[in-house]
Amino acid sequence: MATTSATLDVNGEAREFQGDPRQTLLDFLRLDLKLTGTKKGCDHGQCGACTVMVNGRRINSCLSLAIMHDGDQITTIEGIGTPENLAAIQRAFVSHDGFQCGYCTPGQICSATAMLKELADGWPSAVTEAVADTPAPSDEELRERMSGNLCRCGAYSNIIAAIREVMQSEEGA
Template sequence: MGSSIAVAIVNGVPKPLPSDPRRTLLDWLREDLALTGTKKGCDHGQCGACTVLVEGRRINSCLSLAQLHESDTIETIESIGSADNLSALQKAFVTHDGFQCGYCTPGQICSAKAMMQELAEGWASAQTQDLTERPLPTPEELRERMSGNLCRCGAYSNIIAALEDVIASDASLQGAQA
């Protein structure tokens, strides 16, 4: 009986998982797969620079072991738009200068993409005032929803403006309005 190689689907492509059970998802993505858009900030799950999407949900890749993601679909910043075809979030970040040094931007955009899906699905946050209605989120609610992603440059107001733009133009969120 032969052993099968464990794989994860990374940006739409099956990739064999590392044999070392201690390898973090972050290090596997960056060092083994050369997906360096995912950043290593604190390496302790405190800054969000390493945020990626696993099965559509945001996680800190520095806190997760790669081998735990057998058969999972993993999305990194490299799969969200391109230099020639920016996603709506990337365009909004550029328009509103939501990236200063840019180090946190990949994690911010991955987190924002997942947050938009959470909004579309009606997920509540600590700032949600009324669980029976789904108005567009306030700037305070957006800050709370993005609180796991730090920006050492302090571009928070610009990031919130970018998010508000995308939310206002996203048809899937228009039903969320009161």
């Protein structure tokens, strides 16, 4: 079997991929790098449990091959914060009970982190075309933007509350 190689920047550290060119980014992160915060949910790109950020944009890592990311900056949940130093979104998820079983939480947090940047950059959505003209996104807007991340426990209102808290704290900063 032919192998390929690439260098990926994972959470600020250069990591070598050497292996089967068919290996997904998700499996490389979990199996090779032992970064098990990123979860394998459906393995079909439908649930969002495997969401990571590549060059600041959120993707489903189960649908992307590791070899495709030579030179890219990959951020997983382990790169967002640590138990000793949680990121603001992580603290908000804890304070608002934005999780129940916790399986989807890493993907939700990665997605929310990227989504907040998308909002700040004025990206349009199916709900609001001119985000810059809107004083604050509605709950409907936030739900639409987070719709690629499923929570089987149904903690959606708490997730939206956590995101809103971070947005309000950033406005006051």
